[in-house]
Amino acid sequence: xxxxxxxxNTEGWxxxxxxxxxxxxxxxxxxxxxxxERVQKKCVERFSYEQYERxxxxxxxxxxxxxxxxxxxxxxxxxxxxxxFVGARSSPFALSKSVWIALKGHPESxxxxxxxxxxxxxxxxxxxxxxxxxxxxxxIYNHPHIEDEKFQGWMxxxxxxxxxxxxxxxxxxxxxxxxxxxxxxIIHGPKFSFGVxxxxxxxxxxxxxxxxxxxxxxxxxxxxxxxxxxxxxxANNHENTRYLGSHSQRDNERDFYQDHLPLGEKSxxxxxxxxxxxxxxxxxxxxxxxxxxxxxxxxxxRTEEDVIKFAEAYRGQISTVAIGSHLDLLHPLSRVGVxxxxxxxxxxxxxxxEQYDEQYDWRDFLV
Amino acid sequence: MEKIKNYMKPGSISDEETFENLVEELWKLHxxxxxxxxxxxxxxxxxxxxxxxxxxxxxxISRFKENKAITIGTEKMPPKGELFQxxxxxxxxxxxxxxxxxxxxxxxxxxxxxxxxxxxxxxxxGYNVVTVSPHVPQSSLLWMMDFLRxxxxxxxxxxxxxxxxxxxELELLLQDSFDLEIPLIMFGTSLAMYxxxxxxxxxxxxxxxxxxxxxxxxxxxxxxxxxxxxxxQLEGDLSYWLGLSRFNMMREYxxxxxxxxxxxxxxEVPEYKSMPWLRYRVVDPLTxxxxxxxxxxxxxxxxxxxxxxxxxxxxxxxxxxxxxxxLILHGRLGGAVEKGCSISVGDALGNKHRGxx
Numbered sequence: 013x014x015x016x017x018x019x020x021n022t023e024g025w026x027x028x029x030x031x032x033x034x035x036x037x038x039x040x041x042x043x044x045x046x047x048x049e050r051v052q053k054k055c056v057e058r059f060s061y062e063q064y065e066r067x068x069x070x071x072x073x074x075x076x077x078x079x080x081x082x083x084x085x086x087x088x089x090x091x092x093x094x095x096x097f098v099g100a101r102s103s104p105f106a107l108s109k110s111v112w113i114a115l116k117g118h119p120e121s122x123x124x125x126x127x128x129x130x131x132x133x134x135x136x137x138x139x140x141x142x143x144x145x146x147x148x149x150x151x152i153y154n155h156p157h158i159e160d161e162k163f164q165g166w167m168x169x170x171x172x173x174x175x176x177x178x179x180x181x182x183x184x185x186x187x188x189x190x191x192x193x194x195x196x197x198i199i200h201g202p203k204f205s206f207g208v209x210x211x212x213x214x215x216x217x218x219x220x221x222x223x224x225x226x227x228x229x230x231x232x233x234x235x236x237x238x239x240x241x242x243x244x245x246x247a248n249n250h251e252n253t254r255y256l257g258s259h260s261q262r263d264n265e266r267d268f269y270q271d272h273l274p275l276g277e278k279s280x281x282x283x284x285x286x287x288x289x290x291x292x293x294x295x296x297x298x299x300x301x302x303x304x305x306x307x308x309x310x311x312x313x314r315t316e317e318d319v320i321k322f323a324e325a326y327r328g329q330i331s332t333v334a335i336g337s338h339l340d341l342l343h344p345l346s347r348v349g350v351x352x353x354x355x356x357x358x359x360x361x362x363x364x365x366e367q368y369d370e371q372y373d374w375r376d377f378l379v
Numbered sequence: 380m381e382k383i384k385n386y387m388k389p390g391s392i393s394d395e396e397t398f399e400n401l402v403e404e405l406w407k408l409h410x411x412x413x414x415x416x417x418x419x420x421x422x423x424x425x426x427x428x429x430x431x432x433x434x435x436x437x438x439x440i441s442r443f444k445e446n447k448a449i450t451i452g453t454e455k456m457p458p459k460g461e462l463f464q465x466x467x468x469x470x471x472x473x474x475x476x477x478x479x480x481x482x483x484x485x486x487x488x489x490x491x492x493x494x495x496x497x498x499x500x501x502x503x504x505g506y507n508v509v510t511v512s513p514h515v516p517q518s519s520l521l522w523m524m525d526f527l528r529x530x531x532x533x534x535x536x537x538x539x540x541x542x543x544x545x546x547x548e549l550e551l552l553l554q555d556s557f558d559l560e561i562p563l564i565m566f567g568t569s570l571a572m573y574x575x576x577x578x579x580x581x582x583x584x585x586x587x588x589x590x591x592x593x594x595x596x597x598x599x600x601x602x603x604x605x606x607x608x609x610x611x612q613l614e615g616d617l618s619y620w621l622g623l624s625r626f627n628m629m630r631e632y633x634x635x636x637x638x639x640x641x642x643x644x645x646x647e648v649p650e651y652k653s654m655p656w657l658r659y660r661v662v663d664p665l666t667x668x669x670x671x672x673x674x675x676x677x678x679x680x681x682x683x684x685x686x687x688x689x690x691x692x693x694x695x696x697x698x699x700x701x702x703x704x705x706l707i708l709h710g711r712l713g714g715a716v717e718k719g720c721s722i723s724v725g726d727a728l729g730n731k732h733r734g735x736x
Contacts, residue, residue: 275663275664275675275676275677275697275712276697276712278663278664278665278677279664279677279695279697279712280712281664281665282423282439282664282665282677282693283439283440283441283664283693283695
C-alpha cells in the first residue's frame with residue numbers, strides 16, 4: 013500500500029533558500045555519493061531485497077545496546093501505530109528510519125514529509141516498497157504547500173498519527189511540540205556535531221575535515237561545529253588555515269561549483285569559505301544555533317577523558333562525533349550516548365548501515 | 380601612504396601605471412602585514428603572484444564581520460582611530476571597520492564629492508548643507524556627512540526626520556535657498572528622505588525653487604521596507620517639490636567597509652562613477668575572474684583609500700558594467716543579509732520589518 017504524492021510547488025514548508033545544500037547533498041557533489049545514491053547502490057542495485065533485509069536484521073539484532081537515535085522505537089507493539097516523519101532538507105535520516113520502521117515494525121502507516129528539490133527519494137521509497145508484501149500504508153509528501161490540496165492529506169496524517177518523528181531546527185521542533193502535545197514526539201533536532209583530532213590529524217585530514225564542513229557550509233546538525241585538538245600543540249593559525257584551504261581541494265570545489273550554482277549561492281560560498289577559525293583557547297562554546305562556522309579548540313591539558321565528559325554533559329544533544337586517530341574514543345563515546353561516531357570526512361554522509369557505530373569497519377578510521 | 384595621498388590630490392596625474400604600482404605596493408604590504416588578508420588569499424587561491432590589479436585577489440567582505448580590526452600590523456594602536464560598524468540583523472551580522480588613521484578617508488570623501496558631485500577642484504564657500512538622517516552610532520555615513528558639512532557648509536544642519544525642531548530649521552534653510560539664492564546641498568538616506576518629504580511632514584511651497592546649483596543626494600535603498608514607489612520616483616518627486624531638474628539629483632553608493640564612494644546621476648538605471656583611486660570589477664565570486672561583458676556578477680573593489688584596512692574587497696553586492704563603463708547595481712547577492720546605512724536608519728526610524736535587500 014504505497015502512494016506517492018507529487019507536489020510540484022517547491023516553496024513549501026521547507027525553507028529551501030539554498031539549492032546549494034540540497035543539490036550538493038543529492039546530485040552535484042563530486043566528493044560524496046549522496047545518501048540516496050548510496051542507499052540505492054548498496055541496497056537496491058548491489059543487494060537483493062533479501063540481502064537488504066538481512067543487513068537490517070543483522071544491524072537490528074546483533075547490536076548489544078541500540079543507540080539512542082534508533083533505540084527509542086519499541087517494535088513489540090507497533091502494528092497499531094501511525095508514524096509521521098517530518099524531514100528537513102534532504103532528510104537522509106528521516107528516509108532511512110521510516111523505511112526501517114515500515115519494514116521491521118509493520119505499523120499501520122508511515123507518512124513522510126521531505127523538503128527536497130530532487131525526487132530521488134520518492135523513487136527510492138517506491139523501489140523499496142513496490143511489489144513487497146508490506147502491510148504498512150506508506151505515503152510521502154514532497155513540499156506540501158498550504159495552497160495545495162495535498163496539504164490537507166498531510167495535515168490529516170499528522171492529526172491521525174500516534175507518533176511524530178521530527179527532524180529540524182528549534183522552530184520546527186517547538187511548532188510540533190505546541191501543536192501536538194498529546195502525541196508521542198521523537199525529536200531529532202536541533203543537535204550538534206563535533207570532531208576530535210590530534211594536531212597531526214589536521215594537516216593529514218584537512219581535506220576531509222573541510223568536506224565535513226563545506227557540504228552544508230556548517231549549517232546542519234551533521235556539520236562539525238568545532239574540533240577538539242588533543243595532544244601536542246597544533247601549528248599556527250596560518251598554517252592550519254592553509255591546510256584546510258588546500259589549493260587542490262579549493263580548486264576542485266571552485267571548478268565544480270562554478271558550473272552548477274547560481275550567482276547568489278556562489279557568492280555565499282565564496283564569502284563562507286572563511287567561517288572556519290582556529291581558536292586556541294580553553295573556552296568551548298556550544299552554539300545554540302546553526303551559525304555556519306567551525307572552531308578548533310586546543311588546550312595542552314585536555315585529554316580523551318575530558319572529551320568523554322563533555323559528550324556526557326551534552327547527552328541527547330549530540331548528533332555525530334568524527335574521530336581521527338583517537339580510535340579509543342569509539343566505544344566510550346557510544347556509551348555516553350553519542351548516537352553516531354564516524355571517521356573524519358564522513359560526517360555529512362551517514363551510511364544507511366552505519367548507525368550502529370560499534371559495527372563500523374575499523375579500517376575506515378585509518379585516515 | 381604619501382604616494383596614495385599624492386595620487387588622490389585634485390589635479391594629480393592618475394594614470395594606469397601609477398595605479399598599478401600602488402596596487403602592487405599595497406598588495407605586498409598587506410600580504411606581509413595583514414594576517415586576515417593573507418589568510419583569505421591563501422584560503423582562496425593558495426600562494427599567488429599578483430600580476431596587475433585585475434589579478435590581485437580580493438578579500439571577501441564577510442571577513443569584516445569576524446574580525447574587529449583588519450589592519451596592516453600596527454605594534455600599538457594609534458591615538459586617533461575610528462571604528463565604524465555596519466548594520467545587521469544580529470550582532471554577528473554587523474561588520475566592523477577599524478581605521479587607525481582617517482587621512483585617506485578624508486581625502487577620498489573630499490576628492491570624490493568635489494569632483495563627482497560639485498565638479499570642482501577645491502572647496503568653495505557659500506553652500507548651505509543639510510544632511511538627513513537620524514543618529515546612528517558608529518555610522519560611517521554619518522561620519523562622512525559630518526565631514527562634508529564641516530568642509531562645505533556656511534550653514535550646516537543635520538536633520539533627524541523624527542525630530543520636529545529639526546524640521547522647522549530645515550524649512551528655514553530651504554527658504555533661504557530661494558530668498559537669498561544660496562545653493563543647498565542636501566545629503567540623506569533614501570529612507571530618511573522618503574520619510575521627510577513623501578509623508579508630507581515638510582511644508583514646502585512648490586513655487587519657490589531652490590537655487591539651481593543645489594544638489595540632492597540620496598544613498599541606500601528601501602532595504603525591505605514596504606514602500607511602493609521606486610527610488611527613481613522619489614527622486615522625481617523631490618526634484619518637483621524643490622523646483623530642481625533631474626541633473627540636480629544624485630545617488631551615492633559606498634559601504635562601511637570602504638573608504639571611497641561612487642556617485643551617479645539619478646536615473647532609472649543609474650551608472651555609478653568613481654575616482655581613479657577606486658576601481659571595480661564585476662567578477663564570478665568563486666574564481667574572481669571578470670564575467671563576460673554585460674553579465675551580472677559580484678562587485679570587487681580596489682580602493683586605495685582603504686590602505687590601512689584592506690584595499691581589495693569582494694562584496695556581496697550584485698553589479699554589472701554599464702554601457703558607459705560605469706557600475707550598475709542590482710542589489711544583494713544570494714540572500715546576503717541587508718546592510719548599510721538605510722537599514723540602520725530604518726531601525727532608528729522604528730522600522731520593524733526587514734526583508735532581503
